[in-house]
Amino acid sequence: MTSRASWLNVSLIKENFKRFWPIMCGGLLFWLVCGPIALVLTKSSEGYSYSFMRSILRHINPAPILLNGILPVALALACFGYLHRTNSAGVMHSMPFTRRSLFLSNYVSGLVMAVLPVAVISLILLVMRGNVDIGWYVDEPVYFTGMNIFRFFLEEFTVIAFVYSIAVFAASISGLSVIHALTAVALNFICPVVYLLLMGYMDTYEYGFTAGSLIEDIAVRMNPWIAVLAEDGFSAKEIAVYLLVSLVIAIAAFLLYKARHLERAGESYVFRPAKYIIGFLMVFTASSLTGFVFQSSLGPFSYLLGFVVGYIVAQMIVNKTTKIFTKECLASGLVYLLLIAAIVCVFRFDLIGYQKRVPDVDRVGSVYITSDTFDMGLDGRGDMITEPENIERVTAFHKKIVADPANYQDSWNGYYTSSSLSWDSRDYEDPKTKPVSFNVSYALKNGRTLEREYWIPAAMLRGDAGMRDLWNSAENSGLYTRLLQEGAEGLSVWFEGNNMPKWLLEPEMENYDYGWRGFDDTMPTGATRLADKKALMNALIEDIKAYDYDRLFEDYSELPYISIHMDFSSRVKPGEQQEWESYFGGMGYTYYDYDDEGNPTFKHLILDVNANRNYVNVLKALLQMNFTDDLHRAVEAVQK
Amino acid sequence: MINVRGLCKKFDDFEALNNLNVNVEKGSIYGLIGVNGSGKTTLIRHLTGILKADSGTVQMDGQDVYDNIDIKQRLGYIPDELFFFGSYSLKSMSAFYQGLYPHWSANRYEAMLDDFALPERGKLSKFSKGMQKQAQFILTMSCMPDFLILDEPIDGLDPIVRKKVWKYVVDDVAERGMTVLVSSHNLKEMEGICDSIGILSGGEMKIERDLDELKSDIHKVQAAFHSAEDAEKAFKGLNVVHREKSGSIEHLIIRGAREDVERAVYAADPIIFDMLPLSLEEVFIFEMGGENDDIQSILA
Numbered sequence: 001m002t003s004r005a006s007w008l009n010v011s012l013i014k015e016n017f018k019r020f021w022p023i024m025c026g027g028l029l030f031w032l033v034c035g036p037i038a039l040v041l042t043k044s045s046e047g048y049s050y051s052f053m054r055s056i057l058r059h060i061n062p063a064p065i066l067l068n069g070i071l072p073v074a075l076a077l078a079c080f081g082y083l084h085r086t087n088s089a090g091v092m093h094s095m096p097f098t099r100r101s102l103f104l105s106n107y108v109s110g111l112v113m114a115v116l117p118v119a120v121i122s123l124i125l126l127v128m129r130g131n132v133d134i135g136w137y138v139d140e141p142v143y144f145t146g147m148n149i150f151r152f153f154l155e156e157f158t159v160i161a162f163v164y165s166i167a168v169f170a171a172s173i174s175g176l177s178v179i180h181a182l183t184a185v186a187l188n189f190i191c192p193v194v195y196l197l198l199m200g201y202m203d204t205y206e207y208g209f210t211a212g213s214l215i216e217d218i219a220v221r222m223n224p225w226i227a228v229l230a231e232d233g234f235s236a237k238e239i240a241v242y243l244l245v246s247l248v249i250a251i252a253a254f255l256l257y258k259a260r261h262l263e264r265a266g267e268s269y270v271f272r273p274a275k276y277i278i279g280f281l282m283v284f285t286a287s288s289l290t291g292f293v294f295q296s297s298l299g300p301f302s303y304l305l306g307f308v309v310g311y312i313v314a315q316m317i318v319n320k321t322t323k324i325f326t327k328e329c330l331a332s333g334l335v336y337l338l339l340i341a342a343i344v345c346v347f348r349f350d351l352i353g354y355q356k357r358v359p360d361v362d363r364v365g366s367v368y369i370t371s372d373t374f375d376m377g378l379d380g381r382g383d384m385i386t387e388p389e390n391i392e393r394v395t396a397f398h399k400k401i402v403a404d405p406a407n408y409q410d411s412w413n414g415y416y417t418s419s420s421l422s423w424d425s426r427d428y429e430d431p432k433t434k435p436v437s438f439n440v441s442y443a444l445k446n447g448r449t450l451e452r453e454y455w456i457p458a459a460m461l462r463g464d465a466g467m468r469d470l471w472n473s474a475e476n477s478g479l480y481t482r483l484l485q486e487g488a489e490g491l492s493v494w495f496e497g498n499n500m501p502k503w504l505l506e507p508e509m510e511n512y513d514y515g516w517r518g519f520d521d522t523m524p525t526g527a528t529r530l531a532d533k534k535a536l537m538n539a540l541i542e543d544i545k546a547y548d549y550d551r552l553f554e555d556y557s558e559l560p561y562i563s564i565h566m567d568f569s570s571r572v573k574p575g576e577q578q579e580w581e582s583y584f585g586g587m588g589y590t591y592y593d594y595d596d597e598g599n600p601t602f603k604h605l606i607l608d609v610n611a612n613r614n615y616v617n618v619l620k621a622l623l624q625m626n627f628t629d630d631l632h633r634a635v636e637a638v639q640k
Numbered sequence: 641m642i643n644v645r646g647l648c649k650k651f652d653d654f655e656a657l658n659n660l661n662v663n664v665e666k667g668s669i670y671g672l673i674g675v676n677g678s679g680k681t682t683l684i685r686h687l688t689g690i691l692k693a694d695s696g697t698v699q700m701d702g703q704d705v706y707d708n709i710d711i712k713q714r715l716g717y718i719p720d721e722l723f724f725f726g727s728y729s730l731k732s733m734s735a736f737y738q739g740l741y742p743h744w745s746a747n748r749y750e751a752m753l754d755d756f757a758l759p760e761r762g763k764l765s766k767f768s769k770g771m772q773k774q775a776q777f778i779l780t781m782s783c784m785p786d787f788l789i790l791d792e793p794i795d796g797l798d799p800i801v802r803k804k805v806w807k808y809v810v811d812d813v814a815e816r817g818m819t820v821l822v823s824s825h826n827l828k829e830m831e832g833i834c835d836s837i838g839i840l841s842g843g844e845m846k847i848e849r850d851l852d853e854l855k856s857d858i859h860k861v862q863a864a865f866h867s868a869e870d871a872e873k874a875f876k877g878l879n880v881v882h883r884e885k886s887g888s889i890e891h892l893i894i895r896g897a898r899e900d901v902e903r904a905v906y907a908a909d910p911i912i913f914d915m916l917p918l919s920l921e922e923v924f925i926f927e928m929g930g931e932n933d934d935i936q937s938i939l940a
């Protein structure tokens with residue numbers, strides 16, 4: 001029976017502060033040196049260093065990031081260290097505390113000590129902000145504001161609360177201080193690592209899997225300590241989610257603390273399931289890594305190699321002994337092996353049905369096709385395909401790809417995956433086996449996205465009537481030209497020559513037969529040469545319209561070409577949304593100019609076109625314009 | 641009073657305590673003895689609220705001990721392995737205890753500090769084992785506990801300090817009605833202060849009795865008779881638990897009332913008859929089924 005329902009014990013909290021204040025003050029000193037003191041030292045006549053200020057408030061400075069990992073773990077080790085020795089665990093629990101008050105008092109005191117340094121630093125920065133000006137760059141928003149300092153504190157608090165809760169969770173399950181510290185750090189990475197390993201299996205075995213930057217982003221965002229490195233900070237929603245997860249972790253830590261077997265202090269982990277789960281994760285990680293790295297040379301034995309190493313290390317750590325070939329250890333090892341084999345089988349034999357998944361046409365809102373094989377993307381003339389007829393052409397071709405990928409296996413000398421197939425692994429001179437990339441991204445009507453990335457024989461794509469019809473469809477040919485019809489007045493153009501013959505190269509490239517050549521010729525923004533710019537745009541539109549489907553499959557890599565760099569700039573209208581999308585598989589992109597207050601002023605749409613001999617109209621137009629002899633001679637070289 | 645009923649505790653597959661019952665009367669000193677691994681410390685860790693019972697109850701004054709702040713504020717505990725906060729002195733530990741125990745007596749603390757002559761500001765971690773034990777004793781007794789649980793309290797203490805420690809304990813029992821449970825292997829000293837004894841073996845309570853009653857119930861007898869028939873006649877009907885002969889002298893351990901034994905032996909007209917009560921240590925060795933050599937030492 002609990003007669004007094006006290007949640008916190010003030011005496012214990014005070015005692016914790018008395019005992020562990022040096023750790024907190026060490027953190028504060030570290031922050032002072034990395035923050036305000038360094039800021040004062042970097043001050044110039046123009047004010048405080050903008051970039052330094054930004055590095056602190058945007059968590060780019062590596063020193064505080066390191067501190068965010070060390071300080072909460074050190075304080076959890078200090079406040080919960082008594083759990084890891086039988087005598088201290090016994091004495092503390094025989095004193096007039098409930099387990100709840102003991103846990104909460106230690107949790108709160110550690111958290112407050114971990115947060116106080118950054119709270120003090122935030123206050124100091126707030127005071128400094130009111131008294132100084134700060135320099136800043138023209139294309140970046142101002143950072144040294146009260147709101148940003150508050151946001152900085154909130155983000156730091158989120159990171160600290162998360163890392164500290166994990167460290168306390170580690171305290172609840174571990175029986176040794178060394179294991180506590182290692183577990184506290186390792187648990188921060190457990191979710192990202194497991195996620196990345198599973199994505200690794202997808203990448204290795206699932207035909208069509210695309211490992212884009214989104215995966216890294218998801219992995220990073222699983223832990224705020226790592227996520228601050230993304231520089232763009234946290235949204236309010238992210239902060240709420242991280243704090244909620246921290247709370248859930250803390251509650252789990254408390255429940256485990258209550259159920260903890262104090263007599264097991266001195267063992268690596270005080271809960272048997274924790275021992276097995278952590279042991280498995282270690283073995284799984286080691287096995288997966290060697291599997292990914294050595295699979296091509298060792299086959300299934302590559303997993304076994306990591307399994308053996310992981311088994312030895314994991315059993316030694318979780319059982320705190322070198323006697324790792326006991327009946328119990330071997331039994332758990334066998335279970336680990338079976339689990340890993342099951343996981344590999346799930347992906348190897350596509351038991352999740354990933355490979356064959358192609359959406360029904362009526363579920364697709366739009367589809368986007370790209371290829372990094374062609375000088376002009378498959379999407380070539382535009383971005384989103386929305387016509388049902390065209391969507392059906394894409395899904396039909398997609399179904400053809402996934403129908404039986406094993407058909408390509410023999411001729412391609414390898415299994416179809418995005419990572420294991422590379423240009424070097426096959427004869428791409430042979431038109432029958434020459435691979436091309438084919439990436440498809442469906443925007444489904446339910447708001448989700450389905451993306452796949454394939455290497456397929458070029459002949460397969462070239463011979464597909466549906467894809468040929470798609471290329472020639474009105475929707476496809478209309479999209480590219482729409483973009484080029486942006487206002488010519490805001491356009492500026494400059495040129496480069498590539499694969500140029502020796503006699504046109506820069507003097508410093510005298511040892512090369514072919515190479516790069518720059519030109520002085522430009523077409524500036526505004527009314528100057530407006531007619532020429534319009535003529536160039538029209539010529540480009542004509543050439544793109546005339547771009548034949550078969551021409552996609554020809555190799556132009558050694559032909560000379562003129563790179564035409566176009567910058568369409570336009571004033572940003574009030575309230576206009578900023579768009580950062582890229583166009584034409586990366587050939588085009590946008591960026592913005594900002595005013596003194598960080599508001600966007602001009603939007604720039606950059607588009608680069610490599611005009612080779614197929615751009616007949618563009619080359620002809622350039623020859624008719626008033627440019628230097630160098631550019632004219634380069635154009636003539638391209639025409640030949 | 642301290643009351644344990646049907647206490648069971650398992651550590652994985654090892655059964656540390658099995659259906660254990662303990663009764664300690666209010667204002668008495670209870671000696672808990674047993675061989676190593678018999679479950680003494682496990683029982684003590686239940687009595688101090690450190691461990692939670694798998695089944696059964698552990699109560700003091702009718703209240704469960706586990707997670708009960710009211711009881712724990714009235715409970716003093718000196719473990720075998722001490723623990724103090726790193727770099728703390730007796731003074732700083734006393735300040736911590738003062739915040740936790742509402743019955744803390746500053747007068748008692750000052751008086752004991754003088755009596756034991758310990759440096760109040762010295763780091764406890766620099767103290768010898770015996771000094772640390774004294775420091776813990778001062779802290780615990782200054783809490784003015786109603787229940788005192790001692791695990792090897794005099795281990796490492798010199799005889800003078802041991803005497804002081806027992807004096808404080810006995811005085812508090814007499815004056816304040818403190819209830820004490822003490823576990824120690826020093827059975828000679830236990831015999832001098834305990835009111836009752838519990839002998840623990842294999843996680844079960846083998847014997848739990850008043851000490852005087854326990855000792856008066858078992859005797860060491862040496863006797864010689866005119867004939868073997870006389871000897872058989874003398875011991876017939878008595879509860880002889882051990883018997884051996886050395887020459888013409890019979891050495892026996894007999895359980896039963898002293899008067900009954902005397903009456904039976906005298907009736908056989910012994911040539912020699914000597915009867916002594918067993919010491920606690922001897923009772924313990926005998927009850928724990930000591931080896932023949934141990935029994936020999938009792939009978940010698």
